[in-house]
Structure formats: structure tokens, C-alpha cells
Amino acid sequence: MKIIKELLYLQKSDRKVILTLLVVIVVALGVIFLTGGENDTTNGLVSADSIDKYNPRQHRRDSFRQQPYRERTVYVRTKVIYRDTAYQRGRRLADAEHDSVVFHYQPKIRKGEHVVLNTADTTALKTIPGIGPYFARKIVEYGERLGGYVSVDQLDEIENFPIDAKDYLVVENPSPLKLNVNQLSLNELRRHPYINFYQARAITDYRRLHGPLHSLDDLRLSKDFPREVIERLTPYVEYSEK
Numbered sequence: 001m002k003i004i005k006e007l008l009y010l011q012k013s014d015r016k017v018i019l020t021l022l023v024v025i026v027v028a029l030g031v032i033f034l035t036g037g038e039n040d041t042t043n044g045l046v047s048a049d050s051i052d053k054y055n056p057r058q059h060r061r062d063s064f065r066q067q068p069y070r071e072r073t074v075y076v077r078t079k080v081i082y083r084d085t086a087y088q089r090g091r092r093l094a095d096a097e098h099d100s101v102v103f104h105y106q107p108k109i110r111k112g113e114h115v116v117l118n119t120a121d122t123t124a125l126k127t128i129p130g131i132g133p134y135f136a137r138k139i140v141e142y143g144e145r146l147g148g149y150v151s152v153d154q155l156d157e158i159e160n161f162p163i164d165a166k167d168y169l170v171v172e173n174p175s176p177l178k179l180n181v182n183q184l185s186l187n188e189l190r191r192h193p194y195i196n197f198y199q200a201r202a203i204t205d206y207r208r209l210h211g212p213l214h215s216l217d218d219l220r221l222s223k224d225f226p227r228e229v230i231e232r233l234t235p236y237v238e239y240s241e242k
Contacts, residue, residue: 114168114169117152117155118143118149118174121140131165135162142157147176147178149174149176151171153166178237180240182207186201186204187200212239
């Protein structure tokens with residue numbers, strides 16, 4: 001209070017000088033306060049050098065490469081048929097679906113050309129439009145479980161298989177591995193994709209009660225062997241007793 005009273009008794013010119021100095025001091029303190037934390041990493045500001053070095057395109061590319069393979073996504077470049085759905089340009093696809101996408105950089109066979117199903121490896125299968133590493137592997141694995149394909153339509157038994165890909169595949173001179181239904185045990189029989197537990201048990205029960213089978217028609221009275229099951233399984237069985 002004493003300082004204020006003394007300030008009031010000063011001459012007008014002196015008061016003006018003192019007030020000007022006070023304003024300068026306040027402004028200087030304000031500037032120091034606003035700019036003093038420029039290099040402080042805790043204030044959330046980013047230096048100009050780090051901004052110049054940031055490359056958004058490289059950042060997105062690095063982030064994609066760091067993702068686990070199964071979680072990556074790709075963009076559709078062409079319109080393709082995947083089951084009954086048309087995936088349009090620009091839609092994001094998960095890895096489980098990406099084999100149905102025709103990439104512009106993948107070498108593919110042309111319409112009218114074919115791949116022999118039972119002799120093709122995964123490299124040859126990947127040249128088929130709509131087939132990538134996932135379905136190429138599934139085709140080979142399922143063929144091994146069956147003991148060989150007897151029809152291209154058996155590929156429909158692979159979940160979500162792209163139907164248009166069948167136009168590029170053929171089966172020539174099929175010779176599937178045979179299951180001896182008179183000698184194999186229940187557990188051995190049920191390993192085949194076309195024989196479930198109940199069907200394997202029906203076969204072994206028939207052998208135990210009636211002797212060896214001579215045809216799958218011997219099982220036609222069993223509810224587990226309707227006509228379509230017998231027709232599907234017939235190319236894969238034999239009836240040798242030794």
C-alpha cells in the first residue's frame with residue numbers, strides 16, 4: 001500500500017515511465033513462459049525436425065509388415081466371383097478370403113487352359129484364377145485325405161471354395177487309393193472323409209454278423225448308407241478278404 005501511495009504522488013511523466021517498464025517486464029515474462037518449454041518433451045509439442053522426417057506412406061507400410069500374417073488385409077483390384085458374392089473394387093478382405101482376389105502381378109492361366117487336379121502341386125494350382133496359397137494347400141491336403149480325386153466337383157466339399165476355379169481344373173484317368181472294407185478296423189475306416197463313426201461301425205458290425213462284404217449294396221438296408229453315400233464311396237473301396 002505504501003508503494004502505491006508513493007506512486008500516486010510521483011509526477012505524471014515518472015509514473016508513465018514506471019508503468020511502461022512494468023508492461024515490458026510482464027510481456028517479457030509472458031514470452032519466456034510461452035517459449036521456454038519449446039524443447040520440453042513433456043508439453044506434447046513435436047519439434048520441426050521430427051515432423052520433417054515423418055513419412056506417412058512409409059509409416060503405413062511398416063505398420064502393415066509388423067502385423068501377423070493371418071491378420072493382414074488386402075485390397076481388391078478386380079471384380080471376382082467368390083461363391084455367390086461379387087466383391088467390388090476397394091473392399092478390404094481378410095486373409096481367409098484373399099485367395100479369391102485376382103492380383104494384377106500374379107501369373108494366371110487363361111480361360112480354356114487347364115491344370116490336372118491329381119498331379120498338380122501348390123505352385124501349379126496357384127496359377128489358377130481365384131486360387132492362392134490358402135486354397136492351393138487345401139486342395140492338396142483334401143486330395144491326400146481322399147486318396148485322390150475322381151471328380152472336380154469334389155472341390156465343393158472344401159469350405160468356401162471359389163466355384164469359378166473349377167473351370168480351370170480337370171481329372172484325368174483317376175486311380176484313387178482303395179480302402180479294404182473287409183480288413184480295416186473301425187478307426188482305420190473312419191479316417192476317410194466319406195466314412196463317419198456310425199458308418200464305420202455299420203461295416204464292422206456287418207462283417208461280424210454276416211461275414212465279408214461283396215459290395216456296398218450289402219449295407220443298403222442300413223440307415224447310415226443311403227444311395228448317395230454308397231455312390232460317393234464306391235470308387236474308394238475294395239473287398240479283398242486277404
